[in-house]
Amino acid sequence: MKPFDYVRPATVTEAVAAAAQPGAAYLAAGTNLLDLMKGGVSRPDRLVDVTHLDGLDQIETLADGSLRIGALVSNADLAHDPEFARSYPAVAEALLSGASAQLRNAATVGGNLLQRTRCVYFYDTASRCNKRDAGTGCDARDGENRTHAVLGWSESCIATHPSDFCVPLVALDAVVEIEGRNGRREIALDALHRLPGNTPERDSALEPGDLIVAVRLPPPARGFSAHARYLKVRERTSYAFAVVSAAAALRIENGRIAEARLALGGVAAKPWRARAAEDVLRNVAPTADAFQEAAWRALADAKPSGDNAFKIELARRIVVRALLLAAAGTPARLPALPASPFASTSGAIHA
Template sequence: MKPFAYQRAGDPRAAVAAVSARPDAAYLGGGTNLVDHLKLGVAAPGLLVDVSRLPLDRVEELPDGTLRAGAAVRNSDLAAHPLVRRRYPVLAQALLSGASGQLRNTATTGGNLLQRTRCVYFRDVTTPCNKREPGTGCPALSGVNRQHAVLGASELCVAAHPSDLAVALAALDATVVVLGTEGERRVPLTGFHRLPGDRPERDTVLEHGELITAVELPPLPWAARSAYRKVRDRASFAFALVSVAAAVDLAGDGTVRDVRIALGGVAHKPWRALRAEDALRGAGPTEEAALAAADAELADARPLAGNAFKVPMVRRTLPAVLRELAGPEGRAERASEERA
């Protein structure tokens, strides 16, 4: 193991100053992703700044109804919070579908957004990888690519983003609050993660030293009718092959007044399905409308040899989630109320 220095931050601004001052410094929160990378040799920081004990572990409702979750809130605590379960069931379901109970008790809100791809080539330092070492190549293009992207990929990288939480947040129009040396800024979740383009080594728009301090969820009353469905190889402890996060606002006659949809497992970032949303607004909650929406979103899909199944999988999963939410009261909403 490569030796590294360790420092515990006393407050967020001190943490930002410490990491910004050293190009080889990194933040340590729950550590469920970074520690793996230290063991594998994927990451080798010269300084770890521990932010796990900063006062960023509260979930609170702001005066305008916004729900603010600190970056250090544990995944299990966020999933169990009464306001999350009642107002944003899609978020609670996404969190509970990820990892194991032990990991959810350690993993944090901010860290979840920053977890890196589980591409086998990225995690194997004996193989080339443009994300790990720019310019070395992408073996996944012609190699093992069953888990990889079918939307928004580039010739340099076809890795898929692993987070469940981020997919739900993308559907809810969440905002990421970031602290840097120049002060605080807010980044829409849908613009926080990057597509690979010609810089696949950059997962997010964060500059070095910037620290996530919170995630904010806007008041969206009809998000109580929302759900998250994750299709995976086994029932637990597996990353999504395809996932769908959706919230639907239905008129009295069943017409879709508004809708939010995000897809997971299909792109380098949580994929906001804007084309599908546009296709559904004003439509009835029919199977034909749902399939047309899925087809609109998948029009630019570019599957690889090993993951072509993801296209029909999205076509089946998106309508299934919409059927679930189009019931008289919304099954996800009823389930959330019963758990609360």
């Protein structure tokens, strides 16, 4: 493979300086990056290994009630933290529905956020791809695209963001803490991933050298723990990316929805927050009809980017089901098949 420099900085400041150079890439667990390098999709000149940086592997509750998750916490450790799973059950469920046990043991929080699309044309270096090589064209647009985006896509790019973890995070207004050349800043997770527009080569709002050091869930995120689910339809029971997924979280007071949160996965280049759907659920009873209305709102702007019109109808149904499951209440234990339609004994509608 292509020779590259490997540096292991001692501090975050050193890391940022090392990674700000052209051709540099951060290396955490490498569950995505190493595959990209082996396939010639990504050819960095320098890897900046951040796995030895101190203080990035903590899960801590802050004074204001926020939860701060260090960027190097593994997906498995986070999902299996009992306090975390109790407070943010949809996030834990999403984590455990992703990848395989082996990958979850290695993969980190920061890396999960920054994983690249799974568009097969992005991975196939013989294909044209605007995301991989800006301005070359998009072979997915008229290609094998039944799993591609139905929201927020452009003629330049119809790829989706594959993360499960990000879907409930964006629903819960997660904030990303970033260390950069100009010091620390934070942005909403919803603003981290970019829609493709004419510049699909830029996945995120990060600048060269920017290092995600933590993800923070603000205090209100805990308020949904009694009614929060993640649902993921996929082509096998495990170790497959979502065809479509949804995170639904409700705060129910006196039999009415005080506040709803809804986000979709597998439908766009970013985890897709469905605020219009949330709006119609404010202060209504949690009924199937209300959820149907929300589903229509959530997908109002959806359009097929290829042989994937079915994903729009599927997404509506997933939204309804996820909301029904959330309304029914978070199960006391995470199901054995997290986020699977086969996980639960409640919520399925009898035809």
